[in-house]
Amino acid sequence: MPKYDSRNRKALSNFSGQHLLINKFLIKELVDLAQINRSDMVIDIGAGTGAITFPLAEKAGTVIAIENDPASIQKLRSKIKEENNIKIRQIDVLRYELPRSPFCVVANIPFSITSPIFEKFLGDTSVQLQRAVFIIEKGAAKRFTADPMTNPVILTWRMWYDIRLVRTVPSSHFSPPPSVDSAVVTVIRKKNPAVPINLRRKFIAFASHGLRYPRLPFYEAMNEVFTPPQITKLVRELRIDRNQPICSLNEQQWGMLFLAMTRHVASYRWPKSPKKNKRQ
Numbered sequence: 001m002p003k004y005d006s007r008n009r010k011a012l013s014n015f016s017g018q019h020l021l022i023n024k025f026l027i028k029e030l031v032d033l034a035q036i037n038r039s040d041m042v043i044d045i046g047a048g049t050g051a052i053t054f055p056l057a058e059k060a061g062t063v064i065a066i067e068n069d070p071a072s073i074q075k076l077r078s079k080i081k082e083e084n085n086i087k088i089r090q091i092d093v094l095r096y097e098l099p100r101s102p103f104c105v106v107a108n109i110p111f112s113i114t115s116p117i118f119e120k121f122l123g124d125t126s127v128q129l130q131r132a133v134f135i136i137e138k139g140a141a142k143r144f145t146a147d148p149m150t151n152p153v154i155l156t157w158r159m160w161y162d163i164r165l166v167r168t169v170p171s172s173h174f175s176p177p178p179s180v181d182s183a184v185v186t187v188i189r190k191k192n193p194a195v196p197i198n199l200r201r202k203f204i205a206f207a208s209h210g211l212r213y214p215r216l217p218f219y220e221a222m223n224e225v226f227t228p229p230q231i232t233k234l235v236r237e238l239r240i241d242r243n244q245p246i247c248s249l250n251e252q253q254w255g256m257l258f259l260a261m262t263r264h265v266a267s268y269r270w271p272k273s274p275k276k277n278k279r280q
């Protein structure tokens with residue numbers, strides 16, 4: 001996952017990443033995939049001059065268009081008629097305070113801050129994101145949907161959201177064309193996540209410990225948390241091989257493992273939360 005330095009946020013945010021969408025069929029596809037209707041509040045992250053904002057506004061209850069480039073904001077405002085359901089916010093999306101009520105996202109985001117955007121929208125228990133359709137760099141889309149999953153941050157997003165790579169998008173759909181391939185990714189909040197959302201912080205500590213060496217055999221990766229008899233029982237319940245790499249577990253198995261820890265392991269043995277990594 002690309003590292004993001006919060007101290008350089010201003011510098012990164014000033015990198016415009018303005019690859020505007022010019023394919024109307026793709027824009028319609030994004031709005032259709034998100035299944036937007038009049039009861040939805042939808043955020044367009046990096047609205048640019050409104051390529052997605054306006055088609056969204058035809059379907060949604062409210063559209064919040066977030067953009068930090070003053071010139072784009074000016075163009076966006078000039079296109080808006082008096083009566084409308086579009087709220088424009090001129091702000092760095094990473095500083096924007098998200099709505100307290102449920103909302104969706106449809107956006108062609110600035111690629112340079114993809115991971116910080118995902119962490120902001122998918123990585124916070126208080127955030128009410130229900131579903132989203134993103135255009136992101138194809139490499140990031142592959143990392144976020146990878147199997148086996150070796151990254152505890154991405155695994156934690158996936159515990160509460162289904163992330164799917166729908167398809168790749170050719171550069172010719174943008175102006176100017178980006179130098180990297182892009183992809184459409186859908187994100188849907190899970191109705192029945194394996195772990196309750198209030199345990200998210202404890203889960204990420206557990207996943208970070210478990211995936212410290214992602215290729216470690218299961219029994220070795222977990223031997224500081226569970227006793228040997230508990231590991232034998234877990235291997236049976238999870239229907240896994242004790243020698244299989246810990247990174248090969250799916251989200252359901254991670255959930256079962258984590259809940260087994262909360263029920264059967266004294267809390268002093270639970271992995272501690274990693275110190276906040278300012279460079280995440």
Ligand SMILES: C[S@@+](CC[C@H](N)C(=O)[O-])C[C@H]1O[C@@H](n2cnc3c(N)ncnc32)[C@H](O)[C@@H]1O
Nearest residue numbers: 019020021046047048051068069092093108110
């Ligand atoms: C890939 S363009 C997409 C523009 C438009 N949505 C489209 O599809 O044509 C990304 C947009 O995000 C804006 N942007 C870049 N960094 C931003 C940030 N930190 N906060 C808000 N907007 C940002 C850029 O100015 C640019 O307009």
